[in-house]
Amino acid sequence: MPELPDVEGFRRALADTLPGRRVRDVDVRDPGVLRNTTARTLSRNLIGHRFTAPRRHGKWLILPTDGPVLLVHSGMTGHPYYTCRGAETRGYERLVLTLDRGELRYADLRKLRGVWLVSGDDEIAAITGPQGPDALDVDLPKFREVLSGRRGGLKATLLDQSVIAGLGNLLTDEICWQAGLHPFRPIAGLDADEVKQLHTTMKRVLRTSVRHGCVPGLPRWLTGVRDEPDPSCPRCGARLSRGRAGGRTSLWCPRCQPDQR
Secondary structure (H helix, E strand, O other): OOOHHHHHHHHHHHHOOOOOOEEEEEEEOOHHHEOOOOHHHHHHHHOOOEEOOOEEEOOEEEEEEOOOEEEEEOOOOOEEEEEOOOOOOOOOEEEEEEEOOOEEEEEOOOOOOEEEEEOOHHHHHHHHOOOOOEOOOOOHHHHHHHHOOOOOEHHHHHHOOOOOEOOOHHHHHHHHHHHOOOOOOEHHHOOHHHHHHHHHHHHHHHHHHHHHOOOOOOOOOHHHOOOOOOOEOOOOOOEOEEEEEOOEEEEEOOOOOOOOO
């Protein structure tokens, strides 16, 4: 599932190509990706407008024009990208905007989320719901503030987009493992040093992941072994444990991440 690093990769690629491009035509090949609009309304509102600089918050990609805004959530398989006209498709292109130069395409196999058309920031907030500070940008004081007074487990808290925006299953497992903190630890039980370590680790994992455009399966990373049938900890060699945390299947090392509930 695309998480913050994937969506930031989409944003950076589009930031190099999309600003200034004018929409000439809108081809909705599958209206199943449109969430709050129709093909006719999308065409009527977008044609003639120019895109400005794309933005991102958490897992949401924001594509403003000099008029309305396209709001994109990729779900599990969505991929917005810019290409020249006539370029080979990547498969499952559901929406194609023909521009004065090139095309903006949205490919999505499973169509779990999609594309919204909004007029401004107030409508964006109504669609995204409460969003915490972006995980890539949040500093330590703000991080301490948003975690303060929270109940529940560590991983469930990090997955809550209203607390910290942008973290998904792979990132939270990787962050907890690299920080040496069990994903089931009560968030209220973390001391000041552990919160600082968690923040430092989160920023380091995110910086590396953004460079790769995904959560990478590096040799010394937990993500690199999570798909193995009987994975072992890349740090200590212990057999890894699996369980449910935050409604997701979690992976952790019982030796490196002792359960202190």
